[in-house]
Amino acid sequence: MIETYLLHLFIIACLYVILTTSLNLAIGYTGLLNLGHIAFYAIGAYTSSLLALNFGVPFWIGALAGATLAAIVGYLLSYPTIKLKGDYLALGTLGFSIIVESVLKNWVSLTRGPLGLPGIPKPSIFGFAIDTIPKYALFGLILAVLVYIVLEIVVRSPFGRVLQAIRDDEMAAKTLGKDTFNAKAKALALSAFIAAIGGSYYAHYVTFIDPTFFSILETILIFSMVIVGGTASMLGSVAGAVLLTLLPEPLRFLPFPSSIIGGMRQALYALLLVLVIRWRPQGLIGENTFKKFKNGVKR
Amino acid sequence: MKHAATILVLAILLVGCTATGNNVNEQDVITIGVISSFSGEMAVQGEHLEQGVTLAYEQLDRTALTHSYRLLFEDDAYKSDKTAAAYRKLHDIDGASAIIGSDSRSGNIVAPIAETDAILFCSVASDPAVVKGRKYVFKHWTTPEAEVASYLAVVEQQGWDRVIVLESVHPGVEAISDMIEKAARERGILLERHRFQSGDTDFRGTLAKLKNQDFDAFALFLMPNHLQTAGKQILEFGFEQPRTTIEMYDFIDDVSLFEGEWYIAPADPTGRFVASFTERYGEAPESVAPNGYDCLNLLVKAFEEGGTDPDDAMTVIRQLKDYQGAVGTLHYSGSLIEGGSIESPALKKMIVNGKRVLVE
Amino acid sequence: MSLTVKNLKRSFGGVEAVKNCSFKVKQGKITALIGPNGAGKTTVFNIITGIIRPDAGNITFKGEPLIVLQTHEIARLSIARTFQLLKLFPKLTCLENLMIAHPGKDEKMFDCFLKPKKIRAEDEAKRARALELLKVVDLERYKDEKAGNLSYGQQKLLDIARCLATEANLLLFDEPVAGVNPIVRERIKKLLKELKQQGKTILIIEHDMRFVMDLCDEIIVLDHGVEIATGTPAKIKKNKKVIEAYLGVDA
């Protein structure tokens, strides 16, 4: 019965593929250091769960509603990007996700606060109930592949090229007649839309969510996956997501006392993050956004 | 180099799985899995649960048992996807026939999956949603009703009508304070609730607000780190009002700070359990340790008397009457058809020169 | 008259970079904006292209007021510029750098799904045109090379090529030949002359007097943020005020 264990890991890997590729659209392609990505994930998860629990709304309507709401929030979040750049934008968006988290924790009448939302129904799309692990794994696969293809097309399209121009030098793009604010807002809205879909996908799988899902540690995890995979490469984000989902798992099988294993898992994961950044900053697959590219061309 | 790392990880994973998987088909070994957080915010609760469960496991009288038992621990770092992964590993690879969970959060995640896989799940959790409508899930927690009732009885006895609640933002605490607020309102007692996030350890702002208000007592539903700081800051502020709580003084080892305060807690753990625990670990049992101890013994009792079939084992649990547990005499109150919890009476205790003393 | 600047004022803290500066740029001519360092030349450039807001004064291009518009709106009125400090897109290839600049409408996010064929055709056209321009500046063999990896001279040429790709009528070049070797300098001069034949209006900032005197039809001289002289190269050479500004008072 090992397959169900591996299928579960596969379902989680699909979730993180959805989250990392959508985040990479913002960091790797548009150059927006968005540490608030987790807030979109939370909006998606909570909206579809609350709609399903309170009004019996079917999954795909709830998911789309959550995704649209997140897209609107994403669009609004692009206004600060006019003023804030780099580290400041990172801090501002981090502040945004912490505020969303504390609202989820304290608005008890809506979200039951720390008690979370148990009993979220399993999704059924057009009558096809997705209630077993293998079915969910298939659903995850379809979703992840769809998201990857959509994003790959967008980043390779002329619009994607404009996003990369904005990442490289927004001022220059403006003097070439590009409405950079509009492009950034659309990219952020799409990134938020997809992250929210990931939120609904996961909430209806694990049937229980609570504010601790959406803490800073989750943000760092997704960020590390994008960096380890390599920014500005959608395939890199997929690899980063798969690798960092699988990596901590073998630790379970090591015969250490459980009190040590807890700390060790986090230590190992943090060590990997620092090692990759230190010695292979361009990530496993990504192109070298960090290092100067020297390949014999007259410099 | 690109894919080397991924392949390497997959290799370790598969080797790991097969290594532990193979000795499961040994005839007649029942595996009991324990899922708790040994890292992250709630690591302290995981440690206490592990102590209780391990002590019970070591004290099993191997000769009298028809089956042999294996105990495995999994850490979920208080994160939900890790809880689900821990369950999958314990069930799918180690073939666990029963799971012990340490809090409401992991309870709410594991309960639905354990129900579909038809394996026993004993959750040390206060949130009733964990057991609602489920056949193979039972809770080992003094249902808050008992504790709330006796707490409010003492409040009325003292003639108080306004109590200030300081509570940590935590699922277990939320369940109790929701219930006590409702019950208090019915009895005309005013409860004012103040919530504190886990990172926030400064209560002085709220205490300043309460300085010139007249109220009768504090109710401290606070996790260990909050409890120590709040207790100290209340004294520093010179408040005279008593600092009461439900269970929380059992969760910290040094109670000298709360000398003379009374509180409500599940029945005093029987002398035998406390003695063997202190002798084994060199410190008194805290928080969920006694619950962990009972859960392991109850599961073994269910499998010994009911056999490995989950339904038969559950019938043993459901017929539990006057069982001498570490938390006192237990009986199963299956108010709900399937879900139910092992009830143990709640008692009034007091801290007298640093010791927890049973009052009545 | 294509571009008219009237009573432009702009100061940074106490420093008055541009003090009541006015001048006109003739249509279809190559005009140079010269003056000692700190005369406010680049500040004027940045105001024209909307990067900086002026404190006072206004600019009109073919009758359209510019200072109310944002940078990208000004660019859409077919005004293009290069920067003194080379602002190419380093991680994009030379070809991509040129394909970004095009006179057409802004790229829409979902077009690649709604009208894939149309977009692919348009992209091919942009690619062909970009290749053409790379040939003009003789950078064709670097078409798939990342712009960041080119030499300084090559990047200067690419910057100019990108400016042409916008097919703008008014081209503003900020020190196009600064620090460039003579061969590339000549190639740029030839290029600017060809653009004039095509009817473009060119305004350049340049310190290389020989280059300016040889190439430009009209010269505007700025000093301490004020326009002190305008005229043909010959007239400017003899103008006393210009000599004073450049060579100091006791000349």
Next chain:
Amino acid sequence: MAVLSQLIANGLIAGSIYALMAAGFSMMFSIQRFMNIAHGATYVVGAFSAYLFAKIIGWPFWIAFPIAIAVATLLGILINHIVFEPLQKEKDKNLALLLASFGMFLLIESIILMIFGADVKSFGLPVERGMDILGAIITPLQLIIIITAPVVFIGIWLFLKKTLVGKALRATSDNTVIAATMGINIRAMTFISTGLGSALAGLAGILVALEQNLEHSMGMSAILKGLTAAIVGGIGNVPAAILGGYLIGLAENLGIWYLPSGYKDAISFVILIIFLLFRPQGFFGMKKREEVAE
């Protein structure tokens, strides 16, 4: 009136800790130019080494605490040297440095968890009744915190303004390239600024550990508040960061007068976002001219 003075007192106590963190953070930022989350780990290491020396080994406070601060300082310098310095050479280094500092923070936090275990520890000092000063109840220990912080800040101010090294530090933070041409050893400056910054964090950790208690996960909220204070005050400008710390401390404590206490974190981050949007250079910082092609 008494309540107001109490809230102000609470604000000062919390503000002193935030100011210490913000000052240390800002001092490092002025030279290294990136948001160093590992600064929070130095804070935790300061607290736990003090606990180790004073409570477990049992040295008297006046020996244990300076050594604990030294340990924190050493750790800060070591991390900077091994992890951050090589990364400074990369082209787009902001993201890499930010994440590497997150990584180091998590690594140190989990190592402390493994060594000291998870349960809450405290110095177990006897509880003293608070003294009534101008209507506010303040315990002697809290008084020490309120006094130590300004004394330390004056010390730093004098060091920065009066001593040669201090001037060199300020020059380097103003313009690293020019400072280098003037013959200032930039590497030494980074060592000094990191060392000083980490010492401040260590001190803050010890004060909080004495006044409240210790937990392996106490670092995250400390660094986030320190970061917010440094930005709100004026990033890279040490005196401004100190005032930013007091500002955040007071705002939080006065804020929860109206809002439920659960929203305390939200208050400081709402302030942060308002400042980031409308006054990114912070309360006291100068308006940084955008690098336009001037």
